[in-house]
Amino acid sequence: MPELPEVETVxxxxxxxLKNKKVQSVVYDWPKGFPNSQADVNNFLIGASIxxxxxxxxxxxxxxxxKYCLVIHLKMTGQLVFRGKEQFxxxxxxxxxxxxxxxxxxxxxxxxxxxxxxxxxxxxxxGWMRLLPEIEVANLNFMKKLGPEPLSSSFKNTEFxxxxxxxxxxxxxxxxxxxxxxxxVGNIYADESLWIxxxxxxxxxxxxxxxxxxxxxxSIKEVFTKSISLGGSTDKNYVDAEGKKGSxxxxxxxxxxxxxxxxxxxxxxxxxxVASRGTHLCPKCQRKTK
DNA sequence: CACTTGACCTGTCCGC
DNA sequence: TGCGGACAGGTCAAGT
Numbered sequence: 001m002p003e004l005p006e007v008e009t010v011x012x013x014x015x016x017x018l019k020n021k022k023v024q025s026v027v028y029d030w031p032k033g034f035p036n037s038q039a040d041v042n043n044f045l046i047g048a049s050i051x052x053x054x055x056x057x058x059x060x061x062x063x064x065x066x067k068y069c070l071v072i073h074l075k076m077t078g079q080l081v082f083r084g085k086e087q088f089x090x091x092x093x094x095x096x097x098x099x100x101x102x103x104x105x106x107x108x109x110x111x112x113x114x115x116x117x118x119x120x121x122x123x124x125x126x127g128w129m130r131l132l133p134e135i136e137v138a139n140l141n142f143m144k145k146l147g148p149e150p151l152s153s154s155f156k157n158t159e160f161x162x163x164x165x166x167x168x169x170x171x172x173x174x175x176x177x178x179x180x181x182x183x184x185v186g187n188i189y190a191d192e193s194l195w196i197x198x199x200x201x202x203x204x205x206x207x208x209x210x211x212x213x214x215x216x217x218x219s220i221k222e223v224f225t226k227s228i229s230l231g232g233s234t235d236k237n238y239v240d241a242e243g244k245k246g247s248x249x250x251x252x253x254x255x256x257x258x259x260x261x262x263x264x265x266x267x268x269x270x271x272x273x274v275a276s277r278g279t280h281l282c283p284k285c286q287r288k289t290k
Numbered sequence: 291c292a293c294t295t296g297a298c299c300t301g302t303c304c305g306c
Numbered sequence: 307t308g309c310g311g312a313c314a315g316g317t318c319a320a321g322t
Contacts (some may be wrong), residue, residue, distance in 0.1 A: 001315070032298090050316065075316050077300080091307075105300090124299045126316070142317085151299075170293065179317080188313060236301090236314080 002058060002074040004150070004184030006226035006238050007010040010040050010080055010272040012056045013241025014062070014118075017082045018050040021112040023064075028108040033122065044068040045110075045131055057183030059139060069134045077237040078120070078127030078231060085115040097234070098243040119241060147182040150221055161213045168206025173276035175205040176220070185220060185281075188233050188255050191280045193219040195254045200288040201281055207289045226251070254280040 002010070026041050028034050036045075044089045048064040055061070060080075062070040072080070081098055081127035088101055102109060108120040109127065120129060137143060147163060148155055163181045167174070173194065175184045185193070194201050199212060208216070225231060232246030235256075238244055249255065253263050258271035262282035272279050 003316090073316080075298095076314075122299095124314095125298060167292070174293085177316085276300070278313085 001043075001186070001233075001235055001238050002078065003186035003189055003233075004055075004058060005189070005224050005248065006186065006232035007055050007060060007074065007184075008228050009056050009232045009240045009246065009270050010074070011053050011060055012052040014060070014080065014082070015048075016055065017116075017241055018051055018062075018112075021116065022049045023047065023110055025111045026108065027111075027125045030107040030125070030281055033125060034108055034120075034129045039139045041132050042134045045070070051204075056143065057143065057149070057179055058186070058249070059143075061261060063134060067134055069137060070129055070131055071118070071137060071140070072129045073127055074122070075124075075126035075128075076121040079105075079122070079237065079239050080241055081121065081239060081243045081245075082241050083117050083119065083243075085117075088117065097237065097239055097245060108149075121134075142179075144281045145180045147178075147180050149183050150185075150217065151224060155179075155215055157214050161210060164205050164208070164213055164266075168204065170205050171202045171275055172199055172205050172208060172216070173201035173277070173279060176216070177275060177277070182217075182220070184224070187277050188235070188249075188252070189220065189223050190277075192252060193257045195282060195286060196222065198285050198287075200286040201279050203289045213259050254282065256280065 023046055026045055044066045046064040047088055051063040051065055053060060053062050058073065060072040081099055081101065105121040105123040106119050107122050109116040109181040148159060160182065162174050173190050176190050193216060197216040198214060225249040230246060230248045231240055231244065233236060234245035235249065254269050257269045258280055260269055262269055262285060265282065265283055265284050267284040269280055269282055
C-alpha cells in the first residue's frame with residue numbers, strides 16, 4: 001500500500017513538519033517493530049534533532065544530529081502522522097481516516113521539544129523502525145540489494161532491461177514487484193503501469209522486447225509522477241504526514257476497477273491472480289505474449 | 291542462483 | 307446475530 005509515491009509524500013511532509021525539532025521523549029512497546037534498547041533510545045534519539053528525511057525505495061531514513069538515524073518501513077498499514085500540540089484530540093479536517101491520537105493502532109510516539117508529536121501507527125504490525133548509526137544504513141542487507149530508483153536522473157533503461165531479464169522465467173508482474181530489480185513498485189502501480197504499457201501481467205519477463213520494456217519503465221515513471229502530484233493512493237489505510245488521504249485512485253484505470261469498462265477499449269476489466277497478488281487487467285488491451 | 295510459497299498480523303467482509 | 311474462513315499485500319525465510 002505505501003509504495004514509492006506514498007512514501008515520497010510522507011517524506012516531503014515530514015521534511016516540512018519535523019525539520020530541526022528536538023526529540024524530547026519516546027513512548028513505545030513494540031519489540032518486534034522497534035527492537036532498539038532503552039539505552040540506544042536514550043543516547044541517540046532523545047535529545048537529538050531531526051536534520052532531514054530521505055527515501056530509498058519504500059523506506060524512510062530520518063537523519064538525526066546524533067549521527068544516528070531512524071530507518072522506517074511502513075509495509076502495508078503503517079502511518080506516520082504528525083500532530084501539533086493543539087490537535088491530538090482531533091482528526092484532520094479534510095475527511096481524514098485518522099481520528100484522535102493515539103488510537104489503538106499507535107505503536108510509537110515521539111514527542112518533540114515544542115510538545116508536537118509524531119505517531120507511528122500500524123494496524124497490522126508488519127512495519128518496523130530501527131535506530132542505527134547513519135554509516136551503517138548503506139550496509140543493511142536489503143539496502144545493498146535494492147534496485148535502482150526509477151525517478152533518479154541516473155536511471156538507465158539498459159540496466160533496467162538487463163535486471164528484468166535476469167528473471168526471464170518469472171511473470172513480468174512478479175519481476176517489477178521484486179525490489180532488487182527496481183525500487184518502489186507495489187501492487188497498485190504494477191497493475192496501472194502494465195495497463196498503460198499494454199502488457200499482460202503474466203507475460204514471462206524474458207519474452208518482452210526492448211521496446212516493450214522501455215515503454216513499461218516509461219509507464220512506471222509516469223504513474224509514479226502523477227501519483228506523487230496527487231498525494232499518493234489511499235486504498236484503506238494510507239495517509240500522509242498530516243493525516244490526509246491521497247487521491248490517485250480516483251484516476252486509476254484498472255486497479256479495483258473489475259467489472260467496469262476499460263477506458264481505452266471498453267472491454268470489461270477483470271480481476272485475476274498473478275504472482276500471488278490480486279491483479280487487474282484489460283483482457284483485450286493486455287494480450288499475453290507467453 | 292532462480293523461482294515459489296508461506297509466514298508475519300489484524301480488520302473486514304461474505305456465506306451459512 | 308455469530309462464527310469461520312477468505313482476503314488484503316510488502317518482504318523475507320525457507321523450500322524446491
